[in-house]
Each structure stands twice: as C-alpha cells, then as structure tokens.
Amino acid sequence: MSPLNGYHYHMNALANLGSPMQWFILIAICLVVFGAKRLPDVARGIGKSLGEFKKARKEFEDELMTSQHEDTVKKEIKYQDVDNVTVDEAPKKKDDA
Numbered sequence: 001m002s003p004l005n006g007y008h009y010h011m012n013a014l015a016n017l018g019s020p021m022q023w024f025i026l027i028a029i030c031l032v033v034f035g036a037k038r039l040p041d042v043a044r045g046i047g048k049s050l051g052e053f054k055k056a057r058k059e060f061e062d063e064l065m066t067s068q069h070e071d072t073v074k075k076e077i078k079y080q081d082v083d084n085v086t087v088d089e090a091p092k093k094k095d096d097a
Helices: 005-015 020-034 039-083
Strands: none
Touching: 020 039
C-alpha cells in the first residue's frame, strides 16, 4: 500500500465539491472582489501557482518512491551478502593472522 493513497483520496474528494449554484456564487464573489479587469490576471496567477505546486508534488513523490526503492534494494543486497558467506570466508581474528 502506497503512503500516498490517503492523499489521493482527499484530493478526489475535494474535486467533487460544489454544485453549479455554489460555483456561480463563488465566481460572483470573485468578480466583486477583484473586478472584471483584474480577474483574468488573478486566474492566470493562480493557474501558474497550481502548475508549479503540482510539479513540485510530482518531484517529491518521485523522490520518495526512488528513495524507498533504493532502501529496498540495499536491504536485499545486504541479506544476499549474508547468505553467501561461507565458513572459509568468515572474518579472521587478529590472533589468527
């Protein structure tokens, strides 16, 4: 199970919020607050910010998955090395040298 499953569940829940009437009220409030002339600039800025956020989130998820994969591989290699040790290859004591 991925540690990000809960995160994706919450993002999907947020995407399903709002009826058409709620969206209409939200747009009307934005028009009143920002004005018709500034609204495209505000929307463009929000869009760019969301794009950068998604890019950073993707990079973080990729780094997290890569790190987990590397840790798993290191553990597998460590266990393989332990399994392959024979009595002849056992480390010698200083007295034996």
